[in-house]
Amino acid sequence: MRLIRRIIRLYQSFIISGVIILFCLIALFVGIIPGSQKIVSMGKAVYEQTKTIQSLEEKINILNTLDEELLQSYVTSAITAVPADKSLGTIFSTIDGLTAQEGVAVEGVSLSSIGSIATESAQKLSTEEQKIGVNIVPFSIVVVGPIEQVRNVVDKAVKIRRLFRIRNFDLSFDNKSGTTRSTIQMDAYYVPFSKSLGKIRDALKPLSDEEIQIMSKISALPLVTREEQVSTESSQVQTGPRSMDPFSP
């Protein structure tokens, strides 16, 4: 006992210093270093959040400058040009309107079922769909009428708002009946709406000059349908709350 007391008395200052140094080291490794790391990560988070807030403010500024009515009219024009579904009604009504306008008679309309049978032509169309980035509805019409008027149908078919493309054109003259029969193979287009709007934090850019030019061009194209028949589904643009699951209702 005396020996212990003597050792304590002899090394008293060593013990105190040791305890203090030990405390400091514990404070350093348990408090200061993790605390510093935590503050550094919080600082990074603050920096990121500041950037996010800046982008949100920019987004709000852009949204404030947008004219909702103009956007609505552009969207309507765009959907009339390229519906969200096959919209066969608009194809038929446009063809009907176009041929009636030019004074030719439609003798027949046929639609191809693309993708159901893996024929060469179907594969070719799929490649084209991939190339253009839209879905194609191929169809053909048989029209009877003077060649000048058929020519006008062919010409106007690519200058109307329901966008078509003429894939091929055949004409034959029947000597007996004296009629000119033309088969016009055409493509109509459709692009389904995307199911989600993205995240709130996603950056937003206003329409570029080029995009506005395209929309002006589309809006200026005449609607040749006898009556505008944009399907209900086509005209519904998702503007509601965001859904993370694109398949959820």
Place this chain on the structure above:
Amino acid sequence: MVAGQRSINLFDTKASLTPGWQMVEKYLLLTRKYLLGFVLIVGIVLVATYGVVRYRTTQLDTKQKQLSYTIQNQSVKEGLLLALRARITSLKNILDAQFSLAPYIDTTLLLARPPELMSFSIGEKNTVQISVDLPDISQAVSMMEKIVRLVEENKIRNPNLTSLAVDKDGSIKMGITYSVLLKPAS
């Protein structure tokens, strides 16, 4: 006894250490002083920084919530813009792929019209195939001259006579192919 140390004890109250240990003790005292000071100062600085950063985080969180709410209120506009932008890309691709076939017909009408023009079709690589039924050889010659003129005017190129048949009644049936340069639809 150390000079300047006031004590009434005749004996030294502290057990004496060897000079080596005294040196170690001196460095230990110095180390603990600086280490303690360092820990205290850094601790205070860290606590203060944490408080500031924490306050700033709370502030930014509140602001972000407000901004998100504002954006949420304008989701209709955003939805319209995004839907439109996605569609404009498709529209551009379609417009780029569109072209008018009217020049094919116009060029053909310069050569022949029904009833002489029996058939007309467009093949690969902008090639037009026509078949004409002409009443006599002079009409056929006239048509050939028209073809040569159109070639010279750069309206058609690579004309080919694919078939030629003369009927008993003297009428001539000809199959002709040629290429037309297409212009993009305006």
